[in-house]
Amino acid sequence: xxxxxxxxxxxxxxxxxxxxxxxxxxxxxxxxxxxxxxxxxxxxxxxxxxxxxxxxxxxxxxxxxxxxxxxxxxxxxxxxxxxxxxxxxxxxxxxxxxxxxxxxxxxxxxxxxxxxxxxxxxxxxxxxxxxxxxxxxxxxxxxxxxxxxxxxxxxxxxxxxxxxxxxxxxxxxxxxxxxxxxxxxxxxxxxxxxxxxxxxxxxxxxxxxxxxxxxxxxxxxxxxxxxxxxxxxxxxxxxxxxxxxxxxxxxxxxxxxxxxxxxxxxxxxxxxxxxxxxxxxxxxxxxxxxxxxxxxxxxxxxxxxxxxxxxxxxxxxxxxxxxxxxxxxxxxxxxxxxxxxxxxxxxxxxxxxxxxxxxxxxxxxxxxxxxxxxxxxxxxxxxxxxxxxxxxxxxxxxxxxxxxxxxxxxxxxxxxxxxxxxxxxxxxxxxxxxxxxxxxxxxxxxxxxxxxxxxxxxxxxxxxxxxxxxxxxxxxxxxxxxxxxxxxxxxxxxxxxxxxxxxxxxxxxxxxxxxxxxxxxxxxxxxxxxxxxxxxxxxxxxxxxxxxxxxxxxxxxxxxxxxxxxxxxxxxxxxxxxxxxxxxxxxxxxxxxxxxxxxxxxxxxxxxxxxxxxxxxx
Amino acid sequence: xxxxxxxxxxxxxxxxxxxxxxxxxxxxxxxxxxxxxxxxxxxxxxxxxxxxxxxxxxxxxxxxxxxxxxxxxxxxxxxxxxxxxxxxxxxxxxxxxxxxxxxxxxxxxxxxxxxxxxxxxxxxxxxxxxxxxxxxxxxxxxxxxxxxxxxxxxxxxxxxxxxxxxxxxxxxxxxxxxxxxxxxxxxxxxxxxxxxxxxxxxxxxxxxxxxxxxxxxxxxxxxxxxxxxxxxxxxxxxxxxxxxxxxxxxxxxxxxxxxxxxxxxxxxxxxxxxxxxxxxxxxxxxxxxxxxxxxxxxxxxxxxxxxxxxxxxxxxxxxxxxxxxxxxxxxxxxxxx
Numbered sequence: 001x002x003x004x005x006x007x008x009x010x011x012x013x014x015x016x017x018x019x020x021x022x023x024x025x026x027x028x029x030x031x032x033x034x035x036x037x038x039x040x041x042x043x044x045x046x047x048x049x050x051x052x053x054x055x056x057x058x059x060x061x062x063x064x065x066x067x068x069x070x071x072x073x074x075x076x077x078x079x080x081x082x083x084x085x086x087x088x089x090x091x092x093x094x095x096x097x098x099x100x101x102x103x104x105x106x107x108x109x110x111x112x113x114x115x116x117x118x119x120x121x122x123x124x125x126x127x128x129x130x131x132x133x134x135x136x137x138x139x140x141x142x143x144x145x146x147x148x149x150x151x152x153x154x155x156x157x158x159x160x161x162x163x164x165x166x167x168x169x170x171x172x173x174x175x176x177x178x179x180x181x182x183x184x185x186x187x188x189x190x191x192x193x194x195x196x197x198x199x200x201x202x203x204x205x206x207x208x209x210x211x212x213x214x215x216x217x218x219x220x221x222x223x224x225x226x227x228x229x230x231x232x233x234x235x236x237x238x239x240x241x242x243x244x245x246x247x248x249x250x251x252x253x254x255x256x257x258x259x260x261x262x263x264x265x266x267x268x269x270x271x272x273x274x275x276x277x278x279x280x281x282x283x284x285x286x287x288x289x290x291x292x293x294x295x296x297x298x299x300x301x302x303x304x305x306x307x308x309x310x311x312x313x314x315x316x317x318x319x320x321x322x323x324x325x326x327x328x329x330x331x332x333x334x335x336x337x338x339x340x341x342x343x344x345x346x347x348x349x350x351x352x353x354x355x356x357x358x359x360x361x362x363x364x365x366x367x368x369x370x371x372x373x374x375x376x377x378x379x380x381x382x383x384x385x386x387x388x389x390x391x392x393x394x395x396x397x398x399x400x401x402x403x404x405x406x407x408x409x410x411x412x413x414x415x416x417x418x419x420x421x422x423x424x425x426x427x428x429x430x431x432x433x434x435x436x437x438x439x440x441x442x443x444x445x446x447x448x449x450x451x452x453x454x455x456x457x458x459x460x461x462x463x464x465x466x467x468x469x470x471x472x473x474x475x476x477x478x479x480x481x482x483x484x485x486x487x488x489x490x491x492x493x494x495x496x497x498x499x500x501x502x503x504x505x506x507x508x509x510x511x512x513x514x515x516x517x518x519x520x521x522x523x524x525x526x527x528x529x530x531x532x533x534x535x536x537x538x539x540x541x542x543x544x545x546x547x548x549x550x551x552x553x554x555x556x557x558x559x560x561x562x563x564x565x566x567x568x569x570x571x572x573x574x575x576x577x578x579x580x581x582x583x584x585x586x587x588x589x590x591x592x593x594x595x596x597x598x599x600x601x602x603x604x605x606x607x608x609x610x611x612x613x614x615x616x617x618x
Numbered sequence: 619x620x621x622x623x624x625x626x627x628x629x630x631x632x633x634x635x636x637x638x639x640x641x642x643x644x645x646x647x648x649x650x651x652x653x654x655x656x657x658x659x660x661x662x663x664x665x666x667x668x669x670x671x672x673x674x675x676x677x678x679x680x681x682x683x684x685x686x687x688x689x690x691x692x693x694x695x696x697x698x699x700x701x702x703x704x705x706x707x708x709x710x711x712x713x714x715x716x717x718x719x720x721x722x723x724x725x726x727x728x729x730x731x732x733x734x735x736x737x738x739x740x741x742x743x744x745x746x747x748x749x750x751x752x753x754x755x756x757x758x759x760x761x762x763x764x765x766x767x768x769x770x771x772x773x774x775x776x777x778x779x780x781x782x783x784x785x786x787x788x789x790x791x792x793x794x795x796x797x798x799x800x801x802x803x804x805x806x807x808x809x810x811x812x813x814x815x816x817x818x819x820x821x822x823x824x825x826x827x828x829x830x831x832x833x834x835x836x837x838x839x840x841x842x843x844x845x846x847x848x849x850x851x852x853x854x855x856x857x858x859x860x861x862x863x864x865x866x867x868x869x870x871x872x873x874x875x876x877x878x879x880x881x882x883x884x885x886x887x888x889x890x891x892x893x894x895x896x897x898x899x900x901x902x903x904x905x906x907x908x909x910x911x912x913x914x915x916x917x918x919x920x921x922x923x924x925x926x927x928x929x930x931x932x933x934x935x936x937x938x939x940x941x942x943x944x945x946x947x948x949x950x951x952x953x954x955x
Binding site for chain 1: 706727939954
């Protein structure tokens with residue numbers, strides 16, 4: 001099922017500053033170029049002036065642009081940009097065609113008033129919808145923040161407005177980790193004789209940088225390339241959108257309406273954004289008052305009969321723990337999405353890690369097993385969100401989907417699947433004859449997979465009571481009987497274990513035939529690790545490779561696969577959580593570890609050199 | 619009373635009721651069963667969702683779709699339930715600790731959002747299930763196991779929170795006032811939007827008699843006033859007292875004394891959108907002015923769940939898709955042959 005992919009860290013990024021010809025776009029574009037060159041980047045620029053020297057302000061003819069590509073191997077200013085800065089509606093309209101799908105557009109929303117829109121010949125009051133934008137739009141009140149920052153500067157209004165371009169520059173510097181010191185150094189030369197202007201521009205520059213910091217603005221500089229493209233219709237997709245769409249597919253395949261209860265948190269919020277838009281497909285996405293209410297509203301929706309989901313990142317998962325426990329004991333389907341970021345606590349909100357694995361597996365009170373799955377790539381988020389939903393519904397259990405900031409924000413070309421490529425999801429409804437006889441109890445189970453049956457509220461004869469208190473195995477009434485409790489604990493555990501009969505076997509994805517060493521990972525590191533495995537073999541090191549997307553339960557043949565190798569190298573973006581998990585289950589396997597906890601994805605070369613070293617240490 | 623196809627027994631489950639003998643919850647449960655029968659929504663279209671605490675055991679005693687959840691979260695769970703399945707009539711049961719301490723955030727937001735659920739707040743001013751700690755409605759100085767020298771904090775007045783959260787329905791009753799409780803519950807169920815019914819409830823074990831100052835048979839007629847929409851605000855054992863306007867405030871007077879006549883006595887208007895007078899009525903505490911019971915505020919407004927349904931319908935009518943694939947194909951795509 002996993003397509004062969006490779007991850008590319010973009011070796012160059014393209015930024016386009018655009019605005020009215022008086023907005024100083026050329027100046028900030030030039031400064032950004034110079035600062036980047038000073039950092040050792042190759043640069044290529046493309047100033048794009050209006051033909052008219054004095055076109056009417058705000059008109060389409062008056063738009064001035066400056067495009068710059070920075071990075072390595074830069075030979076051109078780039079075809080399309082990763083980030084577009086548009087200071088007014090005309091600039092947006094003229095330049096939107098230059099933005100890569102999934103890119104970021106920064107607009108000064110203060111200059112998107114009705115009159116501004118008219119000047120740029122927009123016919124509706126929503127220019128973003130009118131242009132059909134397929135990019136992340138950051139609506140930033142640039143003018144008002146600039147005014148606020150310079151309220152005490154003593155400058156007149158016109159001079160203050162002229163500083164707006166430095167806000168945009170500050171924000172772009174945040175997005176691409178450019179230190180402001182070098183910008184300030186450059187400014188102090190340019191405005192040496194105008195200390196008031198220098199001071200004002202520096203203040204606004206900082207305001208823009210801080211704004212990016214405060215709203216966790218980020219742009220992914222990674223791209224996962226799919227090899228051997230199968231014939232079909234493709235679109236460009238990032239992992240968070242793919243996750244949202246996978247849930248919608250599961251809703252279509254199960255016949256259960258989709259409900260999302262969520263609370264904004266970086267880097268998971270785009271899932272809420274996407275599903276909030278999908279009222280056009282009947283999706284109900286509710287922004288609740290906190291993380292706990294997010295999961296609890298989803299539990300309510302699940303009890304009511306929906307495919308219920310909550311989306312969050314690590315700190316939010318911690319807050320949801322008690323709620324997830326309720327869904328465990330009530331045996332209700334629930335999908336919990338954790339787009340992992342750097343921790344602990346607020347940690348590195350915009351950066352990627354795989355450090356929530358233990359929290360997902362064990363982070364609840366009591367014996368509280370849940371299923372855990374983890375997509376391997378941006379496009380695999382679609383498949384695994386579908387799988388999480390399928391397992392949740394068919395096995396009546398919470399399922400945690402562990403994605404991460406890297407695949408959540410990273411994008412990839414994706415072949416749009418036909419609906420029949422995904423299986424029907426069959427909710428375990430209470431059989432009609434049982435309902436009619438009144439012989440049904442809420443914890444009656446399917447003897448094969450131990451799944452209890454689901455009575456959707458509104459069904460006549462299906463009235464029942466669930467709750468967080470332990471229930472009697474047979475009657476479903478409250479029970480404090482000691483032996484019954486132990487039986488229920490084992491039943492819930494065994495129910496999760498038997499999901500292993502309903503997921504694909506673990507495949508060795510790369511095997512030269514006589515390798516002694518198995519490299520493996522889980523979740524979002526797939527692209528880097530697979531590329532590393534290829535490079536290791538190219539360099540003459542015999543290494544097999546496998547990758548886990550089903551974490552709990554593990555595929556049934558996991559022990560069998562691991563036992564074939566003398567050494568198993570587990571590479572992950574934490575201190576060794578999956579390695580510990582595997583070791584606890586397969587104590588006889590010799591496990592080596594490759595770890596990185598820098599808020600950054602692996603580099604292929606890091607993995608290659610670490611594995612090489614392990615192989616050389618006999 | 620109106621009659622429907624249902625009797626209170628239709629809403630009773632087969633579970634034995636496990637509250638202490640003498641607990642006010644028994645009377646409230648009976649009132650709820652009766653109100654449900656009068657309302658006539660069939661059991662399979664009725665959901666009862668609670669948090670944790672003595673009162674939150676209530677769903678086990680209902681023949682309905684019941685869910686006894688976790689501490690403080692009933693309002694959030696009921697919100698998700700109602701949005702997902704708006705055909706159901708949803709009752710949400712909390713106590714003062716569950717609803718106003720650990721669940722305070724969900725409480726105010728459910729009210730603000732105006733989700734169409736019936737929120738019962740059983741207020742006994744104590745934590746009973748954990749054996750007697752002060753709650754967020756305990757009066758300043760209240761001595762309990764966790765405040766052996768008396769509390770040094772002021773309580774919430776539930777009505778004030780409801781108004782602060784811009785609530786459109788607030789009613790109050792007393793556990794022993796079966797008729798008024800039923801009347802309040804019925805009005806809450808018929809109200810379109812979040813409706814809060816505070817019921818003063820007696821914890822016979824840990825806080826026995828906490829409401830006696832008001833609820834004792836001897837004082838009750840003089841220290842409470844039963845408000846009925848469209849009727850004069852009259853109270854007292856002999857129905858000879860009334861509420862009149864005194865500047866911006868309310869005043870209790872004896873009718874026929876000091877020049878006050880029945881014409882001066884205010885008429886209760888529960889449906890007026892302005893909540894100024896409702897707040898004053900709800901804040902009366904049984905000392906200088908009688909404690910108000912009955913439906914104090916009942917104003918129709920847009921509900922969250924209806925608006926969600928409307929938006930879905932509008933968006934789908936304007937640019938809806940039949941399937942996910944249709945939606946994706948309408949975006950930017952390319953073909954590989």
